[in-house]
Amino acid sequence: MSLPTVEDALAIILDAIQPLPFEMVAISEADGRWLTADVLATRDQPPFDASAMDGWAMQTADVAPGAVLTIVGESAAGRGFADSVGRGQTVRISTGAPLPSGADHVVIQEDAERQADRLFLRGSATAGHIRRQGCDFVKHDRLLAAGIRLNPWQLALAASAGAATLTCGRKPVVAILATGDELVEPGQSIGPDQIFNAGAPALAAFTARHAATPIRLASAADTDDAIIKAVTAATFDVLVTIGGASVGDHDRVKPALRSLGATIRVEGVAMRPGKPVWFATLPDCRLVLGLPGNPASALVCAELFLAPILARLQGATVESRFQTGFLTAPLAANGPRDHYLRARATPGPDGRLQVTPFPDQDSSLVTVMAAANALIRRQPHASSAEAGAAVSVLGPTL
Numbered sequence: 001m002s003l004p005t006v007e008d009a010l011a012i013i014l015d016a017i018q019p020l021p022f023e024m025v026a027i028s029e030a031d032g033r034w035l036t037a038d039v040l041a042t043r044d045q046p047p048f049d050a051s052a053m054d055g056w057a058m059q060t061a062d063v064a065p066g067a068v069l070t071i072v073g074e075s076a077a078g079r080g081f082a083d084s085v086g087r088g089q090t091v092r093i094s095t096g097a098p099l100p101s102g103a104d105h106v107v108i109q110e111d112a113e114r115q116a117d118r119l120f121l122r123g124s125a126t127a128g129h130i131r132r133q134g135c136d137f138v139k140h141d142r143l144l145a146a147g148i149r150l151n152p153w154q155l156a157l158a159a160s161a162g163a164a165t166l167t168c169g170r171k172p173v174v175a176i177l178a179t180g181d182e183l184v185e186p187g188q189s190i191g192p193d194q195i196f197n198a199g200a201p202a203l204a205a206f207t208a209r210h211a212a213t214p215i216r217l218a219s220a221a222d223t224d225d226a227i228i229k230a231v232t233a234a235t236f237d238v239l240v241t242i243g244g245a246s247v248g249d250h251d252r253v254k255p256a257l258r259s260l261g262a263t264i265r266v267e268g269v270a271m272r273p274g275k276p277v278w279f280a281t282l283p284d285c286r287l288v289l290g291l292p293g294n295p296a297s298a299l300v301c302a303e304l305f306l307a308p309i310l311a312r313l314q315g316a317t318v319e320s321r322f323q324t325g326f327l328t329a330p331l332a333a334n335g336p337r338d339h340y341l342r343a344r345a346t347p348g349p350d351g352r353l354q355v356t357p358f359p360d361q362d363s364s365l366v367t368v369m370a371a372a373n374a375l376i377r378r379q380p381h382a383s384s385a386e387a388g389a390a391v392s393v394l395g396p397t398l
């Protein structure tokens with residue numbers, strides 16, 4: 001039986017997902033969250049004609065080298081001048097303060113000299129320095145569109161519109177279950193045939209970076225009972241299992257989930273690494289993503305499947321995150337499966353993204369994963385590629 005492609009598998013997975021309900025999120029907590037309702041402007045910004053500089057407000061007709069004006073008050077940021085500015089008059093004004101009525105011009109303070117209540121304009125005085133009402137945005141503008149992932153600058157825009165809370169997809173709770181008799185938590189004593197659990201901390205961090213809440217479950221032994229017990233005791237929207245996905249005698253995760261009524265919707269994908277990855281839904285529609293145990297396989301599958309799952313659950317439209325990069329080293333022809341090579345991506349001197357694949361692509365190598373910040377995608381049967389050739393790249397990530 002031929003395995004589905006990554007695209008086909010992802011389509012099956014996304015089709016099985018209903019976004020979680022939205023929730024109101026305080027703006028201070030909203031960085032990295034998915035916005036699910038537009039943010040509209042409720043007023044103009046700036047809400048009044050404002051001075052762009054510290055200086056003096058006056059009428060244009062009074063701006064002339066050597067002119068002498070009478071100082072009649074002040075317009076400070078947050079506290080404007082209540083009266084009108086007439087001919088021959090001026091008002092001290094700060095950056096961001098409302099332009100008083102009657103005035104239509106600001107002279108910067110470097111171009112004038114104050115003596116008591118008199119202001120003398122220098123020859124260098126020029127017109128301008130006013131930010132017009134609504135030059136940034138106007139009432140009813142759509143400032144932020146539903147579907148984006150919020151960043152600090154977009155939060156500044158929402159705050160400028162006075163939004164204290166934003167409508168975001170609820171954070172999915174992701175239970176992470178590593179399986180295997182060989183696994184020991186870092187910091188615990190370890191036997192000669194055992195290894196430290198590297199996958200679960202990596203997946204927990206990955207999950208948190210995708211605006212979801214990870215819950216680390218204690219690793220389960222390679223028995224149906226242990227896995228069933230761990231899953232039934234946990235609360236989650238998504239269960240991510242690590243290991244036990246393949247065909248060995250001790251690979252018990254799928255059988256255990258099947259006995260809980262799970263429907264396996266994807267069972268293996270034509271990709272390297274990560275071929276044994278699987279996806280299922282529980283009878284109550286909660287999701288299960290089964291990652292292969294090798295660290296690179298687990299993380300590549302997390303990038304390709306878990307990231308879109310978490311985005312979709314939070315109401316986002318899932319888009320390709322690949323871009324074009326240029327090889328610094330040649331690549332051999334690819335085999336029959338999609339290949340995701342661990343690589344280092346850096347901007348080149350010409351501004352183009354340069355990518356260097358690591359020579360050893362064994363999926364068990366944590367050192368290579370830790371040195372990589374990108375994946376190069378090679379299509380099935382892609383022919384050999386010279387240094388300088390364009391390739392498809394996911395990343396760079398931090």
Ligand SMILES: Nc1nc2c(c(=O)[nH]1)N[C@H]1C(S)=C(S)[C@@H](COP(=O)(O)OP(=O)(O)OC[C@H]3O[C@@H](n4cnc5c(N)ncnc54)[C@H](O)[C@@H]3O)O[C@H]1N2
Pocket residue numbers: 178179180182183195196197198199200242243244245246247248251273274275276291292293294295297363364
């Ligand atoms: N006869 C076959 N054997 C294997 C196949 C196959 O098609 N036929 N597929 C291989 C591929 S590809 C992969 S990937 C692995 C995946 O196997 P499992 O998901 O069953 O993973 P395990 O056997 O449990 O572990 C594989 C490897 O990774 C280590 N591991 C597991 N969990 C962790 C963890 N949390 N932290 C660190 N390391 C972990 C584990 O000790 C193994 O060394 O199967 C191949 N076999």
Ligand code: MOO
Pocket residue numbers: 271272273274275276292294297363364
């Ligand atoms: O493809 Mo496995 O996922 O090679 O390590």
